[in-house]
Amino acid sequence: MGINLIDKITPKNDAFQGMVDNDQIVGVEDGFLDEDNMASDSATAFASQRSIKKYVDDNVGGAPEGTAVLSTGEGGGTKFLREDGDGTSSWQTPSGSGDVVGPSSAVDNRIATFDSTTGKLIQDSGTLISAVTANTAKNTNVPTALSVGTVTSTTVSITSDSGADDVTLPAATTDDAGLLTAALFDEIDANTAKATNVSTNLSEGTSTTTTVDVNSSDGTNATLVSASTSRAGLLTKAKWDEIVANTAAKHTQGTDTALGSGAVAADHGTAATDQIVNVCYGTGAAPTASTTTEGSLYIQYTA
DSSP: OEEOOTTTOOOSSHHHHTTEETTEETTOSSOEEOOSSOTTOOSSOEEOHHHHHHHHHHHTSSSOOSOOOOOTTOOSSOOEEEEOSSSOEEEEOOSSOOOOBOOTTOOTTEEEEEOSSSSSBEEEEEEEHHHHHHHHHSOOSOOOOEEEEEEOSSOEEEEETTSSEEEEEOBOOSSSOOBOOHHHHHHHHHHHHSOOSOOOOEEEEEEOSSOEEEEESSSOOEEEOBOOSSSOOBOOHHHHHHHHHHHHTOOOTTSOOBOOTTOOOTTSTTOSSOBOOEEEEESSOOOOOOTTSSOEEEEEOOO
16 A cells, blocks of 8 residues: 655654655655555655565575576576676576587497597497496305316316306416326326335346347346447457457567467578577576577566
8 A cells, every 4th residue: 555654753853844745755656565465666756664575485485486587688598597697697598508518320229439638529339228237236246156167188167057168177287387188197106106215136138249138127138239439338249259369469478479370570591490589588598599480589687
């Protein structure tokens, strides 16, 4: 309702008194209004303190309602309200068109990821959202049961709880580590069964004119071969006979050694029987030369 407060105002000084003209406050054409909803929307009337409080309580308390509108002169286009950092805000036009820049080959329902480090480009990650959902549903940090799969004499397959042979372990070699094969296991087992630090008996085996076998009681036999001008070895039967013959042909002390038939001294004429120089030794006087010898070589021993 409208209230005329001219009769209720008691001017305090001449200045205020001058504001009243013909029972109206100068500049206040519609008087003093007391409206809780401010429905008259007057640009010249005063509002009471009670109507102002009521309007604020009804419309400002809690979350604001309605749609934000641009201030005068900012119409047209899509804008956003920016806090300018100085306690004020202003309507701003976004830079760019707002479209996402990505590949034209993108596949529906795949996850987009940043392309490079600008933060402005995206790319197709190649991963479907459904795949991520399926992985999320899986149990993690669960044990995997392993068991022995196919076994051969040289390999062993290890099978996971999925039922397939996941890996096949190979045999060891001189270069790489690996499994102990069945053959090498048998070899080690046989070596372990052998007696160690035992005596080995040797005996003479087969003999020929040039070789002799040495037999071992628990190992491989050895064959000794004959000596030669370049290596040591056995004395052969032929060499043995030669030594015996040479020993039997030695000169007898105090006698002349006859030459065989046809052996004639080059400087001794034509005697029927030639003799070599008689070699003798003793402690007495030298013997008299024989007419059938070239002479005597006497070696006298003295005390």
